[in-house]
Amino acid sequence: MALVGKMLAGHDLDKRLERSRNLFYVSCSRARRGLAVVFLTDIREDxxxxxxxxFASGTVHP
Structure with a gap:
């Protein structure tokens, strides 16, 4: 199975979540300026x- 197929498959949900978090961290930490993070779903209150x-140095719009 191709890497993308494995990532999108329902197997190993915990591993998928960890990979997603790691990718999010890398994406945000490599930005030098002008980082914009957009969530396409509502963010939970907690x-x-x-x-x-x-994102303390920027503006957060819930």
Missing amino acids: ALPNTHDW
Whole structure:
């Protein structure tokens, strides 16, 4: 199975979540300026404090 197929398959959900988090971290940490993070779904209320902590130097619009 191709890598993308493995990543999108329902198997190993915990591993998929960890890879997604790692990719998100790398994407955000490599940006020099002008980083924009857009969520296409609503952010849970209990996750909003993390967004303010992680992106403290920028503006967060819930």
